[in-house]
Amino acid sequence: MDRFVFLLATGIADGVVFALFALSLVLIWRSTRIINFAAAAMAVTACYLALAVTDLTGSYWAGLIIAVLVGGTLGWAVERGVMRAARDPLSGVILAIGTVMVLQALTGILAGPQSRPAPVPFGDRPVIVGGVPTLSPYDLFVIAVAVTLTAGLHTLFARTSLGLQMRAAAFAPEMSRLLGVPVARMRTLGWILAAAVGALAVLLAVPGELGLDPHAGDPLFVSAFAVAVIGGLDSAEGAVIGGLLVGVLVSLVTGYLGAAVAPLGVLALLALVLLVRPAGLFAGVEARRV
Amino acid sequence: MNQNPRRIVLLTVGGLVVALAGTFLLDPYRNYLLALVAAHLCAIAGLSLLIGRTGQLSLGHAALMAAGGYGYVAGVKLGDGAVPDGLQPVLGLIVAVVTASVVGLLLGLAGARLHGPYLAGLTLAVVLALPALTSQIPALGGDQGLMVPFRSVPQALSSLIALEQWQAWIALTVVAVVLGVLATVDAGASGIRMRAVRDDEVAAALAGIRPGRIKVQAFVLSAAAAGAGGGVLCFVDSGVRPGGYGVTLSLLLVVGVVVGGTGRLAGAAIGAALVVLLPWLIGLGTSGLDLPAEAAQRLDGNLAVLVFGLLLIGLTVAAPTGALGLLTRAGASRKRSAPSIPTTSKD
Numbered sequence: 001m002d003r004f005v006f007l008l009a010t011g012i013a014d015g016v017v018f019a020l021f022a023l024s025l026v027l028i029w030r031s032t033r034i035i036n037f038a039a040a041a042m043a044v045t046a047c048y049l050a051l052a053v054t055d056l057t058g059s060y061w062a063g064l065i066i067a068v069l070v071g072g073t074l075g076w077a078v079e080r081g082v083m084r085a086a087r088d089p090l091s092g093v094i095l096a097i098g099t100v101m102v103l104q105a106l107t108g109i110l111a112g113p114q115s116r117p118a119p120v121p122f123g124d125r126p127v128i129v130g131g132v133p134t135l136s137p138y139d140l141f142v143i144a145v146a147v148t149l150t151a152g153l154h155t156l157f158a159r160t161s162l163g164l165q166m167r168a169a170a171f172a173p174e175m176s177r178l179l180g181v182p183v184a185r186m187r188t189l190g191w192i193l194a195a196a197v198g199a200l201a202v203l204l205a206v207p208g209e210l211g212l213d214p215h216a217g218d219p220l221f222v223s224a225f226a227v228a229v230i231g232g233l234d235s236a237e238g239a240v241i242g243g244l245l246v247g248v249l250v251s252l253v254t255g256y257l258g259a260a261v262a263p264l265g266v267l268a269l270l271a272l273v274l275l276v277r278p279a280g281l282f283a284g285v286e287a288r289r290v
Numbered sequence: 291m292n293q294n295p296r297r298i299v300l301l302t303v304g305g306l307v308v309a310l311a312g313t314f315l316l317d318p319y320r321n322y323l324l325a326l327v328a329a330h331l332c333a334i335a336g337l338s339l340l341i342g343r344t345g346q347l348s349l350g351h352a353a354l355m356a357a358g359g360y361g362y363v364a365g366v367k368l369g370d371g372a373v374p375d376g377l378q379p380v381l382g383l384i385v386a387v388v389t390a391s392v393v394g395l396l397l398g399l400a401g402a403r404l405h406g407p408y409l410a411g412l413t414l415a416v417v418l419a420l421p422a423l424t425s426q427i428p429a430l431g432g433d434q435g436l437m438v439p440f441r442s443v444p445q446a447l448s449s450l451i452a453l454e455q456w457q458a459w460i461a462l463t464v465v466a467v468v469l470g471v472l473a474t475v476d477a478g479a480s481g482i483r484m485r486a487v488r489d490d491e492v493a494a495a496l497a498g499i500r501p502g503r504i505k506v507q508a509f510v511l512s513a514a515a516a517g518a519g520g521g522v523l524c525f526v527d528s529g530v531r532p533g534g535y536g537v538t539l540s541l542l543l544v545v546g547v548v549v550g551g552t553g554r555l556a557g558a559a560i561g562a563a564l565v566v567l568l569p570w571l572i573g574l575g576t577s578g579l580d581l582p583a584e585a586a587q588r589l590d591g592n593l594a595v596l597v598f599g600l601l602l603i604g605l606t607v608a609a610p611t612g613a614l615g616l617l618t619r620a621g622a623s624r625k626r627s628a629p630s631i632p633t634t635s636k637d
Contacts, residue, residue: 035407035411037407037411082603082607085606085607087610089405090341090345091606092407093347093410094548094602094606095602095603097349097541097544097602098599098602099603100599101545101595101598101599102596102599102603104595105592105596105599106596108588108592108595109588109596110588112584218537221414222415225415226411226415229408229411260422260425260426261426262422263418263419263421263422264419264422264423271415274403274404274412
């Protein structure tokens with residue numbers, strides 16, 4: 001039972017990060033109808049730079065700020081430089097794959113293939129509550145950041161004029177342009193926001209089980225993709241719930257069956273959701289587009 | 291579309307004879323590379339047809355090649371003692387194709403209901419789960435993979451050709467069969483149905499085509515081609531290891547498709563040659579630079595991937611029809627300036 005509680009708690013902490021990263025996919029899907037297959041590679045690249053800055057200055061927080069800044073800049077560069085050329089969803093995926101290959105090769109050449117240790121700003125030993133090991137201070141920090149960020153994004157989209165313009169630009173680009181919304185700028189802004197959130201999520205995940213090597217993004221992307229699909233790609237709330245689900249599942253499978261089985265668990269869950277409800281568990285009914 | 295079956299058979303057999311004769315001009319290592327190109331060509335041609343004709347983007351073809359490799363090993367073990375030694379590779383290749391087709395059928399059934407990015411994500415998850423699968427099932431040999439007994443050149447030919455040339459012959463024969471089958475299917479009624487489904491599923495359904503079934507058929511066909519490629523790879527390397535069939539290979543196959551021009555079987559040959567030969571050439575180039583060991587290790591592999599990534603982006607932006615598209619366009623404009631000759635449209 002103790003073990004179960006511990007795994008559950010770890011799962012929730014992991015799940016929060018998955019949810020945050022999946023939010024980055026949802027943000028881009030909402031603004032451009034593209035699934036950003038390069039999201040994880042972009043975030044991992046930003047993390048490498050962040051850790052370099054942390055090494056240089058000795059401050060975790062400087063690295064954190066750099067991760068967000070570099071993430072946002074990469075989002076801007078990839079959207080302006082590469083993804084603009086996407087004519088249809090297929091070429092969008094292919095362009096993103098090209099971006100993944102370029103970024104992974106560059107990090108591999110510059111940083112080497114070995115996994116890189118990452119600093120932790122707080123203790124990562126679990127706090128014992130009533131004799132049961134639960135969350136560590138670092139896990140609590142991760143959860144706090146993720147909850148704040150999610151709430152902030154929700155406020156941005158639901159309450160502010162900027163958020164309304166972004167939603168309008170994604171939902172009806174032609175009409176929004178006629179009404180004076182700078183659609184292209186909103187789209188770029190969506191990418192910057194999404195990439196910054198993604199970079200932060202990966203930076204938070206790195207000290208845990210993820211570790212940082214040039215290919216660390218691959219399994220993370222698949223987990224986050226599963227999360228986004230489970231939640232329905234349009235739904236931020238769905239991403240949060242999906243993230244917790246996948247986080248707990250991965251943690252339980254890893255704890256009871258071994259870390260090697262975790263990708264199989266994610267695959268099974270993804271296949272199940274795609275077969276039963278391809279639009280996601282939390283998506284509304286959509287009229288058929290012809 | 292205007293190719294009749296007889297023309298396809300003539301082209302394939304003619305091409306095969308020329309290619310087999312050409313192996314005499316190559317040294318053993320280049321024949322080995324030729325066999326690798328042929329193996330990758332099987333998978334790239336199948337993937338090209340899948341993406342080009344039905345619009346299904348699979349990032350999981352590396353896993354299907356691996357399925358072919360494991361199938362090959364199973365086939366050889368099955369035939370051990372039951373069939374003559376010379377026929378064991380044939381049995382292995384048949385089992386390879388069947389295994390990959392079955393895996394492809396399962397994936398295709400799941401994928402037929404999914405649109406572009408969803409299928410890409412699902413198939414990516416399959417490739418990433420492959421090492422987990424092989425480590426969980428003891429019969430698949432874990433990270434070490436499985437080996438097959440080494441096959442030397444048959445007695446009758448052993449005085450004439452080297453081992454690598456024999457391997458290239460087998461690989462070329464398999465790829466000729468695969469290309470022939472793919473071209474025949476593409477030229478026939480199924481090819482037209484696939485295009486109809488890709489262009490407009492609803493209209494195709496109204497015309498009496500069942501889009502789901504067509505998509506699954508295309509996926510199985512493509513998987514079978516990838517399986518044949520995996521089987522050849524296993525034959526050439528005398529074994530299969532899960533480490534060789536990761537995400538990188540899957541992405542390289544997509545590069546091969548895009549380079550040659552999506553949906554063009556002849557272009558797939560250019561793509562396959564590039565995917566196999568460019569890393570080799572870059573390796574030759576960097577080893578000539580006399581770099582320190584660590585830098586060389588970092589550049590090894592990564593530099594090729596960097597070039598492939600840039601190529602993928604550049605081609606998608608500038609030349610969606612791929613290298614072959616550029617060549618035919620150049621040819622067409624030259625023809626236009628010459629006295630006009632009625633040309634048949636080629637798809």
